[in-house]
Amino acid sequence: MNTTISRRSVLRAGLVAAAGATFAARERRAAGSSAAPDVEIELTAAEAEAILDPAARRAAAVWRYTGRLLKGPSDSLTPQREGYLGPTFRVRPGQRVRVRFENRLPEASIVHWHGLDVPAESDGHPRYAVERGGRFVYDFTVANRPGTYWYHPHPDGRTGPQVYQGLAGLFIVSDGDDEARGLPGGAFELPLVLQDRLLDGDGALVYSPDAMFGMLGDRAFVNGRPAPTFEVRAGSYRLRVLNGSNGRIYKVAWSDGAPLKVIGTDGGLLAAPTTRPFVMLAPGERVELWADFGRAPAGDDVWLESRPFALGGASMGGGMMGGGMMGAGGLQNGTALRLCRFTVRGKGQTRPLPRAFEALRFRPADEVAGGPRVLQASMGMMRWVLNGRPFSMTEVGPNEHVRLGVTEDWELVNVGGMMGMGVPHPIHIHGGQFQVVSRSGGASAFAPGVIDGGWKDTFLVLPNERVRVRVRFATHAGLFLYHCHILEHEDMGMMRNFLVEG
Numbered sequence: 148m149n150t151t152i153s154r155r156s157v158l159r160a161g162l163v164a165a166a167g168a169t170f171a172a173r174e175r176r177a178a179g180s181s182a183a184p185d186v187e188i189e190l191t192a193a194e195a196e197a198i199l200d201p202a203a204r205r206a207a208a209v210w211r212y213t214g215r216l217l218k219g220p221s222d223s224l225t226p227q228r229e230g231y232l233g234p235t236f237r238v239r240p241g242q243r244v245r246v247r248f249e250n251r252l253p254e255a256s257i258v259h260w261h262g263l264d265v266p267a268e269s270d271g272h273p274r275y276a277v278e279r280g281g282r283f284v285y286d287f288t289v290a291n292r293p294g295t296y297w298y299h300p301h302p303d304g305r306t307g308p309q310v311y312q313g314l315a316g317l318f319i320v321s322d323g324d325d326e327a328r329g330l331p332g333g334a335f336e337l338p339l340v341l342q343d344r345l346l347d348g349d350g351a352l353v354y355s356p357d358a359m360f361g362m363l364g365d366r367a368f369v370n371g372r373p374a375p376t377f378e379v380r381a382g383s384y385r386l387r388v389l390n391g392s393n394g395r396i397y398k399v400a401w402s403d404g405a406p407l408k409v410i411g412t413d414g415g416l417l418a419a420p421t422t423r424p425f426v427m428l429a430p431g432e433r434v435e436l437w438a439d440f441g442r443a444p445a446g447d448d449v450w451l452e453s454r455p456f457a458l459g460g461a462s463m464g465g466g467m468m469g470g471g472m473m474g475a476g477g478l479q480n481g482t483a484l485r486l487c488r489f490t491v492r493g494k495g496q497t498r499p500l501p502r503a504f505e506a507l508r509f510r511p512a513d514e515v516a517g518g519p520r521v522l523q524a525s526m527g528m529m530r531w532v533l534n535g536r537p538f539s540m541t542e543v544g545p546n547e548h549v550r551l552g553v554t555e556d557w558e559l560v561n562v563g564g565m566m567g568m569g570v571p572h573p574i575h576i577h578g579g580q581f582q583v584v585s586r587s588g589g590a591s592a593f594a595p596g597v598i599d600g601g602w603k604d605t606f607l608v609l610p611n612e613r614v615r616v617r618v619r620f621a622t623h624a625g626l627f628l629y630h631c632h633i634l635e636h637e638d639m640g641m642m643r644n645f646l647v648e649g
């Protein structure tokens with residue numbers, strides 16, 4: 148593995164570090180900015196307790212975000228009454244948001260706003276992590292399309308265990324026009340955060356990650372609760388689905404075999420609904436589904452489930468590397484799981500599925516500057532790496548400098564792992580949304596369930612696959628991250644900086 152950097156790159160990295168220290172000092176000041184925010188929220192991360200196993204005699208230790216709305220519309224922050232997840236943010240495009248974060252955990256932490264186009268100093272880079280008792284002020288204007296985003300910790304080497312302990316929450320951007328679009332809202336809009344957890348005999352969390360495949364649990368949790376049942380009315384619903392797991396990939400489908408009606412992905416609504424037999428959802432990805440309960444595609448009693456799948460002739464996470472490295476009792480990736488149940492109680496409103504939404508204005512090919520920037524996902528020195536290097540806090544490689552406002556194609560190549568073992572990698576690029584341009588190689592059996600048509604911030608790269616994405620960082624200069632969203636891969640160094648230069 149080549150870890151040599153030019154003198155010029157070292158100097159630039161030093162400048163980045165100095166800039167980072169300046170930003171950190173600025174953000175730790177009480178107000179962050181003199182401009183008044185539209186929404187102001189106090190967010191705290193602390194130790195807590197929650198019932199994770201209904202059969203357990205006592206509550207389990209978790210870590211949880213709690214929030215308090217200081218300023219803004221009353222629906223800007225909604226606490227979660229059950230489970231361990233943090234409160235849901237709901238904001239509008241153009242609103243200025245200020246979040247006053249306090250860390251009451253026994254270790255350093257920082258918050259990343261996954262998918263949001265925010266300044267580098269508010270993006271949750273691990274160089275800004277604050278110790279116990281520390282505070283950090285985020286200040287940004289919401290520039291994203293309406294869509295389903297989320298927030299979670301992002302400290303170097305500790306993102307996996309912190310998210311696994313419970314630290315995560317939804318961040319929904321809405322412009323108030325969904326009724327005009329014909330979309331269900333209010334009680335007929337249901338967020339679903341999919342996670343898996345491993346519990347011991349006392350109902351406590353067990354964190355026993357697999358170095359190759361990440362942390363894999365033995366049971367499904369939805370919205371911080373084990374395989375819950377949702378009572379719904381007969382009628383149309385909008386389901387906002389997030390894969391918030393550390394390492395598990397889901398093959399999402401209806402238990403009755405009905406097709407999924409997909410209306411949105413990471414960055415909001417598609418140009419038009421699309422029907423798929425299933426959806427492959429990797430860690431960090433989101434999908435929005437249209438469901439008509441009480442009739443197809445969901446009956447009076449139906450489960451959302453993850454169907455079994457295999458890659459390269461064996462279930463992912465099994466075979467030679469499975470047993471000993473899986474930890475105590477974790478189910479391998481590709482194992483069938485029932486996620487949550489929907490039971491119809493009473494009548495709602497059945498709506499016609501809209502034929503189309505707003506057109507998506509992607510960047511044309513003739514706007515792309517030069518050839519693709521090729522980046523590899525691989526294994527080096529017995530750990531997963533990106534671009535041939537492990538993570539270093541402020542290091543920027545020679546091909547990790549990006550010009551502000553320039554459209555580029557990035558090509559991610561998954562070259563496999565140890566002894567030729569193929570492992571998929573969900574790649575998340577900070578700094579905003581992008582479009583998936585093309586795929587080649589990989590497992591064609593997954594193709595019907597891979598949704599590439601909308602705006603994305605996270606995408607799955609299968610073994611021996613090349614995925615090209617079109618990016619343009621037009622708003623914010625500074626140091627951002629790209630990394631694998633199997634959180635244990637990220638923690639072992641499968642994360643790199645890129646520097647957007649004005």
